[in-house]
Amino acid sequence: MRFPTVGEIATTKVVTVTRESILSEVIDVMCHHGHRNIIVEDRNSFFLLGINDVLSAKMRVPNLDISIASLELAKIPTVYKNENILSTIEYLNCNLEHICALNEDGTLYGILTHTDITSSIDPDTLMNSFCLDDFLKLGKRVKWIRKETKTSVILQEMINNATDSVMIVEESKPIGIFTTKDVVKIIRKNLDVEAPISTYMSSPVDTLGKESSVKEALDFLAQKHYKRVVVVNDDGSLSGMITQKELISLAYSRWAMLTKEYQEELGKINESLIKKNAQIEHLASRDPLTNLYNRYKFSKLFELSHKAMVEREGVMSLVMVDVDFFKKINDTYGHGVGDMVLVGISELFLSLLREEDIVCRWGGEEFVILLPSANLKDALSLAEKLRGRIEMMEMQSVHRVTASFGVTQVRVDDDLKSAVDRADNALYGAKDAGRNCVVQN
Structure with missing residues (x-):
């Protein structure tokens, strides 16, 4: 069992822009590549331009013909590509979901996201017997919305609360989900934000039952390319949502625990072998009668x-x-x-x-x-x-x-x-x- 290096799992095909780029042009780049976030390079530093940044700018400058340099963007943490993936775990507790992988000379090698980390986890080390219901944190990371709610209200809430998704619920059952990916489309096409959220939500919602295992959830994310798992009860009513971050934390905690157990076991075996080797070395190098060297x-x-x-x-x-x-x-x-x-x-x-x-x-x-x-x-x-x-x-x-x-x-x-x-x-x-x-x- 080994932990991969950052470079082994980082995404190397990265779309970047400079701080001098015009925001309206950057939005075109985002839409062309289907990105909801984009990396901004500024000398030896890297920043993240997200959809919330675009929304905030649009409220001030409708045509978005402004330089990215005028925006206050979040700085992306950096690690060198030859570092162990465990060195990135501390960054998973922050809201930013990207980490820049650097070459030895400090240039950009690639980007590490929650998706990259999730797909690299060895399923054999996960807890197949543990259900999602054991780890649900109800109502903490998902906003329940009625389908009649105006989109403009939702956009404002997403800005204020820095959330990247809301769940549209009817009679306690999820009927749609609205994420930052949908926000990009609205901005790019300049759609009517006074329309009800049901106009732009993604429906139907792919869900997993609360009895599903952690392994099944990780497979689900990898296959669907989602950032979250919507969990439902047996009757289909919404039970909660588990993000990639929570699953990563769970999986790595288990992996680290197993590694520690193996290390302790191997340590005992190694200690026994050292003693045995010392005995063999002693017998091989000593005269059995006098205990002097042979x-x-x-x-x-x-x-x-x-x-x-x-x-x-x-x-x-x-x-x-x-x-x-x-x-x-x-x-x-x-x-x-x-x-x-x-x-x-x-x-x-x-x-x-x-x-x-x-x-x-x-x-x-x-x-x-x-x-x-x-x-x-x-x-x-x-x-x-x-x-x-x-x-x-x-x-x-x-x-x-x-x-x-x-x-x-x-x-x-x-x-x-x-x-x-x-x-x-x-x-x-x-x-x-x-x-x-x-x-x-």
């Missing part, structure tokens, strides 16, 4: 440390450690005691080494220690300290254990094998020298 992990860490040493022109040393006469310990006291010795030495290493030092069980009774930023002198000093502490350790059954050490400084042209080979040669030198000592190479 050869595979050590080789990766050596590569990273060596790269950092070269880039910083630093130093690094490597130490090989072998427990003396370990086979004899196993043969004499058993493998359980031998394991205890390895674990004890491993814990000693971890307690004495720095946080940045890397220690690995190389295999059997052998260990490798990587000492970032340590030169050969420092490495020899540390190795001697470790040797002495191992010799002083009190072990159950074995009592006294010793170890031999081979030390080398890592070179710029080294790989892991060449560095380990030098340290290993030094280690053999320590064994030849009688064990329980430190030798460098």
Whole structure:
């Protein structure tokens, strides 16, 4: 599930005029394209010329031969086309039903309307089980009018109340609807506004039953290209009206709620996978007996440390450690005691080494220690300290254990094998020298 970007759903075929255009000519453009509103460009700003603006101007200047610049028009909010559609939701609470989508350079890319948003909503995320009757707000957005009412009265009410539609009702049943689209025709053709509203209303009225679902209402709007749904009771009497804005709010609230639920569920799954991956990573990189790094992990860490040493022109040393006469310990006291010795030495290493030092069980009774930023002198000093502490350790059954050490400084042209080979040669030198000592190479 994803929310589209503004550019993905915006209408790009937009008719615009400039602030210098003459109003009478703009009305011709509106009629030619069948628009009840038109976009007015003024440098980097955009304004909306609506039918109410035309009505107000006609009361002052009957022939409408005036510049649009003389009108006070509503400024249209703007968003960039690559923004998420959720960034436009805050604008749906205002009376203006248009949002300008801009290119990165601030030029007009397209227009976003309630229709565009409605048609982009995924029906699978909507509440098919929720009925329109659950969301009706009776009498708040629709004016009920008798068919004998003069059109001029209705036009004045539309101006005063900034409404875009009225419902013509007879015996509680909708018999016609009068919208701003009908107003455009009256103005363009200069029709008689003293005629009854029934002369110009659209009839019959397409309606939906109050038990219809939100999905059915959205499909209805998309098919009919309407801005509102007229809702009736079972007997056909007017129950109310739901606008696109209300349906959008409802649909997006549900969509956002579902997304949050999915995110929470995915978050729990992700958290579980992270823990599982951490466990797998631990098992894949650690020696199961000593919990030290294994050869595979050590080789990766050596590569990273060596790269950092070269880039910083630093130093690094490597130490090989072998427990003396370990086979004899196993043969004499058993493998359980031998394991205890390895674990004890491993814990000693971890307690004495720095946080940045890397220690690995190389295999059997052998260990490798990587000492970032340590030169050969420092490495020899540390190795001697470790040797002495191992010799002083009190072990159950074995009592006294010793170890031999081979030390080398890592070179710029080294790989892991060449560095380990030098340290290993030094280690053999320590064994030849009688064990329980430190030798460098």
